[in-house]
Amino acid sequence: MNLIDRFLKYVTFDTQSDEETGNTPSTPGQLVFAQELVKELKEIGLEDITLDDKSYLMATLPANTTADIPTIGFVAHLDTSPDMSGKDVQPRIVTYKGGDIVLCAEENIVLSSSMFPELNDYKGQDIIVTNGKTLLGADDKAGVAAIISAVKYLKDHPEIKHGRIRIAFTPDEEIGQGADHFDVKKFDCEWAYTIDGGQIGELEYENFNAAGAKVTFKGLNVHPGYAKDKMLNACLLATEFASWLPVSQRPEHTTAYEGFFHLTGMNGTVESATLSYIVRDHTRSLFEQKKEQLRMLVKRMNEMHPGSTTLELRDQYYNMREVVEPKKFIVDLAFEAMEAVGVTPLVKPIRGGTDGARLSFMGLPCPNIFAGGLNFHGRYEFLPVQSLEKSMQTIIKIAELTAQKS
Known part of the structure; x- marks a missing residue:
């Protein structure tokens, strides 16, 4: 299964979180999704796969070299926003030639280039859209797909030397509870990255x-x-x-x-x-x-x-900058990785937050990297295919550079 097929499969899972239930995970669909991911991670050949009853999933890609390389991590979240339905998502791939995209002709739901001028940045590219009746779920299933595809690539290409890599998928990030039960000690990394940003190139270590x-x-x-x-x-x-x-x-x-x-x-x-x-x-x-x-x-x-x-x-x-900035080299590493795969880094503050903000204050410095989607949390959400591919390539390059610099 390639990266795009993986993403298209993931968005079929209804994982919308709900702050009113008082449960963790707040909705049962998140655990169902996590259980499916466990099967996939086993097929890839990852180790130390754990899934607890609160839907925190962790796994390890072992180092393929004996060199002393720091253990790093990559994190994404399982849930989608409660702002709009994530049930029965019907994605389709459109080769964008400019202008508006009709999502649903019957109800006159149109992804408008005048309302969303960022569309024009993706002329000539394939983009994934919805039928206008649900969100897409690129926030953050694009991140999940990029991480899993990256570790599979590293597993299949032993010529790329890397250290021990940990991955984690959390529930309920969209309702501010994604790090509530995250076991930082168990995750056992020196630093990590959330793959939960938007447009291609986003690199963030400041947040609200x-x-x-x-x-x-x-x-x-x-x-x-x-x-x-x-x-x-x-x-x-x-x-x-x-x-x-x-x-x-x-x-x-x-x-x-x-x-x-x-x-x-x-x-x-x-x-x-x-x-x-x-x-x-x-x-x-x-x-x-x-x-x-x-x-x-x-x-x-x-x-x-x-x-x-x-x-x-x-x-x-809280704003992760006060925790991450003393270890700015981890941001610089991601910056270098993006440039190496042909992405122009966009270092800017997040007008929101990620699990990484709370994890940083829990002892795991954790900047945020783009997953590629735009217009999150609504019917006009879309994901350029090339942006998702570059997210995956950035993860691979970070792993490679961490080994080279150790």
Whole structure:
């Protein structure tokens, strides 16, 4: 099975994660997918294959030289985003000649080159798209496919000398829980790379500091005909609270190192309402200020309506730069590997996070490398075939360069 066939097979598994279940993995499809991968890794001939009941899968490609070479790792995640269905994904390969791509003629779902001008970078290439009714799942099944294809290539080409290589696939990255039960000691690497980036060339060792916030409003419901001076509508409290946060700090108005408050969900009745936010900033001090701003707004609401509003605030991950930068050689190694396989590195901050951010703070420095996909988490997601191939080649070259430099 070649790289592309491998990816096309992987996206048929429904592995959408769900933060409401409280389980690990949060959905059973992730474990089903992992169990299928175990079979594949055994056929390839990897060793030390382990899969626990929480769907953490690890395996080893043994060194093919006696030289003293550091053990390195490659990590990707099994789940797809809860933002859109990943069930019954129907991918197809299109040779892109420019212009728009009709994903579903019946429902007039079109991948538009005017809305997504990055499409124009891939004229003349084969790209993988959906039928417009699901996401594709390149985030991060492209990463899974690239890693497995790379270690198989190394296994089949012993002339490429390499040290011991560990690979791992995690559940629930998309809901911020991918590293919750990751056993760094068991993984036993000096450093690793997540293969979870987007467009070709992405190389990232900076990411957002991140928190999740849930604001709950308690109202008082009475018959609307007799509500004067009695009713307190929780839904209106929620909308008033949302209006207090700065419009300029919404994700649709920010870029580069700018942080944001992102309203990800809202529901309610007159009696009770909730707002769910994710809070992001690259700078730790600004991140702390954003969290304090939420606390102050909750205090303000309670001064206006005593006892009406509560806040649940949970840090999710931090900017890996402070951990990775002292070992910058691992970033430089990936940079050199990309150039060696004909890829122009794009070193930039992640406007998001990866398992690697948390793993870095758990003692495993872990920059992030492109898997090739674009427009993640929605119906317009696509994956250029050549980009996926270059991701695989970059992994192979990193393994080779690590051996050569040891």
